[in-house]
Amino acid sequence: MVSIFHSLKITGRFAPGPALLLVLFIGCGKTEFPFQPNELYTAGLMRESGEGEPRLIAAEASSMVAKWFGTSDSPSIPDFLLEAGVSDLDMEKVLRCAGPVGRAEDEIERGLFRKHCVSCHGITGDGYGLAASLLAPYPRDFRRGTFKFKSTPSGYKPTREDLIHTLTHGIPGTAMPSFAALEESREFAHDIENLAEYVRYLAIRGEIERKLIAKVVREGLNLSEENAEAQQIAIAVARRWQESESAKVSVPSPPTMTESELAESIQRGKEWYASELTACVKCHGPDGLGNGLSQDYDEWTKDWTVLAGIDPKHPKDWKEMKRFGGLKPVIDRPRNFAWHAYRGGDDREDLFRRLVLGIEGTPMPPIARAQGGNPGLTDAQIWDVVHYVLSLGRKG
Ligand code: HEC
Ligand code: HEC
Structure with a gap:
């Protein structure tokens, strides 16, 4: 049913009546592109014990999560998250990204995630889209709940604004494209916001699934919708996303300098860069x-x-591990500054933010920042390092 809808690409000119649409949407209750169970993670966890069948446990966790979070055509959030006051997901936005590409009876376009993201990030946001194995770095698996380019410290989730920044600017030097063109069109102006919300949905859903799998494998948790322990796991994940906004670290304004002051700043930055305190080298x-x-x-x-x-x-x-979808392990290379390709943005503020926060999920650590009596670099010295790093980039 859904595939008919998909292949017809129903538009305003060829709009079926509401009754038919209802049938198309609800269909036979099956979705053609279901969320995939997290077999790879399950298999990784279970490999050493050698007991049990990873596919079975992954499928059980997946169907349990589906009861709470719905399907890729019809996403939902469970009541207990709402009752606990920890879900701030805007489901109207999430619904616009879900399902097949096309328009619903209200003429509003749906299926934004399948339209723009699925080829790399996969239907589940697992990073195993068709193109994934050809890309370096690989597209990210949102289910890990770890994001690199954000304004919050390690351990905190990205804010909505961070995800919107990533979608608007893309990630330079990687396959992740910029979707800024959407913002320029009146029709698609809010699609970036909608897609950012859908990333949050996929990440929350996927991390809860991961945590449940770990509990089942390690502690024999009994999976059932009503299980209070399972619900507590879900609440804790959702709460982390809600807390991100208040964890935002602000960046001071960059100093204004004359050309000769900048040259001196670069020279000082070079020394900090080579020092043992920063360990950049x-x-x-x-x-x-x-x-x-x-x-x-x-x-x-x-x-x-x-x-x-x-x-x-x-x-x-x-x-x-290939049979569970594992790709070739690759090195996460430290950036070559000669390229002047900064994934989190190349404004001075972006680089300052990267230095003081590090890049979560990668070896790139936060710089030691002198704060509240802690030894480290002052903000002025961090700007020196930023100026030095930028001076190494090839111009033009
Ligand atoms: C052509 C492939 C491709 C497409 C299409 C694509 N991405 Fe990505 N995306 C990537 C790659 C590769 C990375 C990893 C970059 C890195 O790790 O530095 C990434 C990373 C991300 C991240 C993680 C950023 C972080 O801070 O860790 C988010 C969020 C994201 N993409 C969202 C999306 C969304 C939403 C869409 C669709 C609107 C999309 N991507 C479309 C390839 C793609
Ligand atoms: C333990 C290894 C390690 C140390 C120490 C380290 N880095 Fe990095 N750095 C990395 C890696 C790895 C990446 C690439 C991460 C990614 O994007 O996946 C990176 C990325 C970066 C980037 C790119 C940011 C962007 O937006 O693309 C900058 C700038 C940077 N490092 C500067 C520094 C500076 C300056 C220092 C010293 C204060 C430093 N790093 C210390 C490993 C390190």
Whole structure:
């Protein structure tokens, strides 16, 4: 049923009556592109114990989460989250992104996620879209609940504004495109906001699923909708998303400088960069070419390597995870500053934010910032480092 709707690409000119639409939407209650169970994570967790069938546990967790959060055509949120006052998801926005691409009887376009994102991030937001294995870095799996480019400290979720920033500007130097063009059209002006809300929905749904799987595998949790422990897990995840807005770290205004003051600032920044206190050289190398001695694997690929007790350096071992969808483990390279490709933005404020917050889910640590008696760099010294890093980028 849904596939008819999908292939007809129903538009205003060819709009079926409300009754037919109702049938098309509700259909036979089946969705053609269901959320996928998280088999890879389950298999990673279970590999060392060697007991039980990962696919079975993953399927059970998936169907339990579906009772709470609905399907990719018809998303929902469970009452207990609303009752606990921890869900701030705007379901009107979420619904616009869900389902097949097309227009509903109110003429409003739906299926925004399938239209714009699914080829890379997959229907479930698991990062296993058709193009995923060809891309470096890989598209992100939102279900991990970890986001890199945000204005909140490590351990906190991104704010809505952070996700909107990522969608508007894209992630330069990666396949993640900018969707700024949507904002310029009257019809699609709010699509970025809607899509940001859908990312929150997929991330909340997916992280709850992950946490439940971990509880089942490690502690034998009995999965049932009414289980208070399972509900508490869901409440804790949703609460973290609600708390993000209040955790936002603001960035001071960048200093105004004459050309010669800037040259001095760059010189001071160079010294901080090379100092033991910042340790930048360890990863980015003495000239900032991203060739330091410390290099680590992409944290997301550790789900099916390190977590499963597999050394990512040994292809023979990780290949056994391929049947659950595991991709080749890759190194998360420290940035080469000569490229001048800054994923979180190249304004001075963006770089200051990256330095003081680090990049969560990657080896990039927050810089030691002198605050409340803690030893570290003052804000003026951090601006020096920002100026030095930017001075290494190729111009034009
Ligand atoms: C052509 C492939 C592609 C498409 C299409 C795409 N993305 Fe991405 N996306 C990526 C890649 C690759 C990354 C990882 C970049 C990185 O890790 O630095 C990413 C990362 C992200 C992130 C994580 C940012 C962070 O802070 O960690 C979000 C959120 C995101 N994409 C949302 C979307 C949404 C929503 C859409 C559709 C509107 C979309 N993407 C479409 C490839 C894509
Ligand atoms: C332990 C290793 C490590 C150390 C130490 C480290 N970095 Fe990084 N840095 C990384 C990695 C890895 C990335 C790429 C992360 C990603 O985007 O996936 C990165 C990314 C960056 C970026 C890119 C931000 C963007 O928006 O693209 C900047 C700028 C940066 N580092 C500056 C620094 C500076 C300055 C220092 C010292 C104060 C430093 N780093 C210390 C590993 C490190």
